[in-house]
Amino acid sequence: MAEAFAKDGVAVITGGASGIGRAAARRAAATGMRVVIADMNEAKLAATADELAETLGADNVMAKVLDVASVDAMTALAGEVETRFGAPTLLMNNAAAFVSGGAGGILDPVENWQRLFAVNVLGIVNGVQAFLPKMLSAGRPGAIVNTGSKQGLTSPPGNPAYNTSKAAVNAYSQNLARDLRERPDCQVTAHLLIPGWTTTGDATHKQGAWLPEQVIGFMADVMARDAFFILCPDDETPPETDHKRIYWNAMDIILDRPALSRWHADFKEAFAAFMQRDLPK
Ligand SMILES: NC(=O)c1ccc[n+]([C@@H]2O[C@H](COP(=O)([O-])OP(=O)(O)OC[C@H]3O[C@@H](n4cnc5c(N)ncnc54)[C@H](O)[C@@H]3O)[C@@H](O)[C@H]2O)c1
Numbered sequence: 001m002a003e004a005f006a007k008d009g010v011a012v013i014t015g016g017a018s019g020i021g022r023a024a025a026r027r028a029a030a031t032g033m034r035v036v037i038a039d040m041n042e043a044k045l046a047a048t049a050d051e052l053a054e055t056l057g058a059d060n061v062m063a064k065v066l067d068v069a070s071v072d073a074m075t076a077l078a079g080e081v082e083t084r085f086g087a088p089t090l091l092m093n094n095a096a097a098f099v100s101g102g103a104g105g106i107l108d109p110v111e112n113w114q115r116l117f118a119v120n121v122l123g124i125v126n127g128v129q130a131f132l133p134k135m136l137s138a139g140r141p142g143a144i145v146n147t148g149s150k151q152g153l154t155s156p157p158g159n160p161a162y163n164t165s166k167a168a169v170n171a172y173s174q175n176l177a178r179d180l181r182e183r184p185d186c187q188v189t190a191h192l193l194i195p196g197w198t199t200t201g202d203a204t205h206k207q208g209a210w211l212p213e214q215v216i217g218f219m220a221d222v223m224a225r226d227a228f229f230i231l232c233p234d235d236e237t238p239p240e241t242d243h244k245r246i247y248w249n250a251m252d253i254i255l256d257r258p259a260l261s262r263w264h265a266d267f268k269e270a271f272a273a274f275m276q277r278d279l280p281k
Contacts, residue, residue: 012088015095017041020147021039036077074126096147
């Protein structure tokens, strides 16, 4: 069974200073795990580490200022964690950049595309490359959770670079999960966390959104039944709505419709009608 939070385990969480990552770190601390948080935001990281140390004692908390895009930094972190706590039982590759400067369009400066891919995609690859060999050789159960996005599944207009990076996270995580399950006696599993609309960062909580703690509670429940996809609803989007949107998107290929037909004027009525019906069995 893939247990996200287990007493005496070791949690390593990137982007652990804020939002969903911080909620995971708090849950891990409350469970009695040793907790490692890594983040670029020095001030928030220090504040979160202090808070975790109140629950766990400073000896059981490690905080590292780093950029997940750096192979060297992630490799060094894995070495330090191994020495101090042993291999992680939970690796949460959660840090991501959203918009780095541009208008978010298809002609966003290439530097912005490179940065989003370096963080959102290769940051996850770096985490897996650095920690997975240690998790495998530890010979005990472990879970890797990569944070994706619904934007990586359905690609709504507005931020093609982010959408594309999160689509890559989806593909990468599925490849990782399949690879792990084919390994003889492997006790490490992989999971894709797909948050809904969640109040994070410095945003004010709005009606309809979930709190990061709800996302983490949902994640723990889904992982307890060994599922790969952790597709979170929120108070505005129930699971059936997500399922229909994902189904419509996949059917674009099968029905030879235009790309992202959900947002094509000619398909507006058909999509609206589809959303009113039950999902085909
Ligand atoms: N909030 C939502 O509605 C939502 C929806 C879908 C997916 N997500 C995903 O959830 C994850 C967590 O984001 P959040 O919403 O909690 O945002 P957040 O801003 O509260 O937290 C993200 C943290 O990641 C850190 N970070 C960013 N780039 C980094 C880097 N290169 N190296 C190290 N740390 C870095 C930030 O400093 C921040 O502390 C992200 O992968 C995001 O794409 C969020």
